[in-house]
Structures are given as C-alpha cells and as structure tokens.
Amino acid sequence: MEEDKSYLPEFEAKDYGTWNTRAYNAMAQRAFSYSLFDLEEEKKGTFYWQSFIQPHGFDAEIYNTEILPPSSAKSESQVVATIGYANPDRIYQFSEKIQSHPLFRCLEDIIKSPETYNGEAHVKVAKMIDEELNNPVLAWNALVTAGYWSGVNYKEPNMEAWQAAIDLAKKHNWTAIHEILTDQLAFYDFYKNKI
Template sequence: MKDAANFEDAFFKEFWDHYYDTPEQKKAFELFEKLKEKRTYFPSYEHADYGLWNEYVGNVLAQRGYELLNMEDEYKWPHYWHCVKLPHGFDCDTNGFHKYVISLGNSGSFVRDIAEVFDSEWEDKYAMFPEEVQKHPLFEATETIKFEGYYDYTGEKHFAAATRLEEEYKDPVAAWNALLSASYWGGRRERLDIVEKAWQQAIDLSEKQGWTAINEVLKEQLEFYNHYKDNV
C-alpha cells in the first residue's frame, strides 16, 4: 500500500479493535483521540480501568501534565503519583501513536522528568502532595532517582519499598509493582544482585498470595537463569 506510513495510527487501532474488543479498549482509544486532537487536553485524574492500556495511559498522562507548564500543580500531582506507582520497565512496542510513544521505549526516559517534582527539599513542590504521599516509601524511591540520576539509580529504594508495602501497608500488588521497578532499574545498571533479590522476593510474594501461575513461571525462569549463569 502506498504511503502506508501515513496510516500507521489507523492500522494500529484496527489491530487492537480486532484482537482486544473490550469496553476498556474503546475507552482508551477515545482518550487517545482527544489527546491527539488538542495538545493542551489534560483530563482530571480518575481511577479508571483501561485494561491492557492502564500503564500506557498512566505514563502518557503524567508526561502530558509535565509538559503543560502553565497548568497548576494541583491538577498534575495525582497523575504524577499514579505514574510512579506503576511498575517501571521497557515498552517493547514503540510503534502505534507516534505522538504518544514513550521516548526510547522505557520508563527511564520519562521518569527522569517526573522525578524532578518529587523533592522534599523543594518546598513548593513538596507541599502539593498530601501527607500520606509524602510519607509513602515510593515517594522516597522516586526522589532518589532525582538525586542519584536516572543513569546511576540502581533500584535499591524500590526493593526496600516493596518490603514495606507488603509488610506495613499490606498491599501485595503495590509490593509486586515495586519489585518489578527494582528489577528494571537494577538491570539498567547491571546490578544482577538486586535483580536476583527482587526475583526471589517476587517468588516468595506470589507463593504467599496464592498466585500459582505467576509463581510457577518465576521459579521455572529462575532455574533456567541460574543454569546458564553458572554454566556459561
């Protein structure tokens, strides 16, 4: 087809409409259209379910808020906070809506921007967050990305946050997400010790929570990893 590149968005939407025909899919693409039509469009935060698009939407809206310099922080911070609570990692699909692809296809490319506002020493920015957010372990973890730099951050604070989220906050899903983030940042810095710790803790967490399928996959992958780590 001639000029196929000009129809990438249409192809992308048609593909997902066919293979993921759900209300969440429809809602996500309605949002994408609004974001594309108006560069200043920025919806108020709502705890909405976009299905497979949950993380993608959370990241895109946080980045949009960061780019709108004239908008008050009180409208932005819920999106920032939602974004940093999501599991950090690589976005393997860098196609689709070219205006809303996360730059470089991974969390490091936008978290470095958003982490700038997580600064307990910057009084104006710190004050926009509620006290429960200021004291949350993921606030400290995100702040550490700012101060250590996204090239040097190793994920240790996310690993520590995962333990607190499981034991103190009794929030296993948040703990799981923090472990994924710890693995991502540790992997970026080639800190396999952190990746392996997070991996084992994820196995323990999934076993305690009865997440049988996830637990079995994690143990099988770890066995495979250790075999080649020790024999190659």
C-alpha cells in the first residue's frame, strides 16, 4: 500500500492482532482515497464497515497509512469522518447486509448527531451482538466505542457501558479484564466526588 498508492487489496476478514484497528482503518482510508465515497462498490463498503466496527478512539487518523501516525491524530471512526460529515445520506449506499447489522443503528445515531452522541446505541447492541451473533469481542469493541463517544462529547465515562463490560468479562471468564474493570470502577467511585 505504501509503494502503490492506488493499490487496494481484496477484502479479507483477518486478525492482525494488536494492529487490527490500525490495519482496517488504513485500508478504509485507501478505499476512500482510491475512489471518493463509492460505497456501492461492495469491496470498498466492506473496508469502511470493517473500520467502523473497530473500537473508536484508536488509530483512526484521517488520510494516514503510516504504522505510527502523528500524535495529533483524530480518533474517530474512518466511516464517520470520511462519509458522514461529507454527506450523511451516503451511509444508505452500504449493502443490505451491512444495513441490517445491529451496529448500523449506531452509525445512524453518530451521523445524525456526532456532537451529542453518548454511546447509548452501542451499549444497547453490545448484548445482542454477544448473545445473538455469538461475538463477544465485537460486543467488547462496541462497549469501548460507547465509552469513547461519552468521553469525547461529555467528558465523563459511560457508566452503563462500564458495567456492561464488567458483565461481559465475567460471562466469558475474562478474569483479568473483569478484575481490572471492577477495581477501576471502585477507584472511580471512591474518588469521583473528591476532586
């Protein structure tokens, strides 16, 4: 991708480990720059969608495919940044399969009011994603995203997302994560009114 600026690989749902979010955002950026807002071409729409379902707030600088983007990187979803702000109705050019995904409702809410979105829709669909789609990692990503938008727009944690993350970790025996989230919540509750 660095050598050939017009190269866009075939889409493949692949685990890039700790680089997942950065890799999918970089490919979505390439899909955007390769042909402006062409969501009807399923390949590009799939790259955008894969970027959107990653946890927001990580490795999403606009128009940068470097492994380590500058520290001033804007941390929103690539879909929200490149599609939503330019023309909100373009999200309805996604395939029917994407539009029927539970997280599509979240995209609609963010596009409608990016300055006031608090992550509520992400919290609501996280449980459905875990139970009906049997995808606890995607549910986790939705809860992380809920926390991101609450922090960005309201400068406070989304307590419902925090508790849902604790419950998800307990349900799936993610012992270390459950312990950390529970300890952090106790710490937060103890100090939140003392500052």
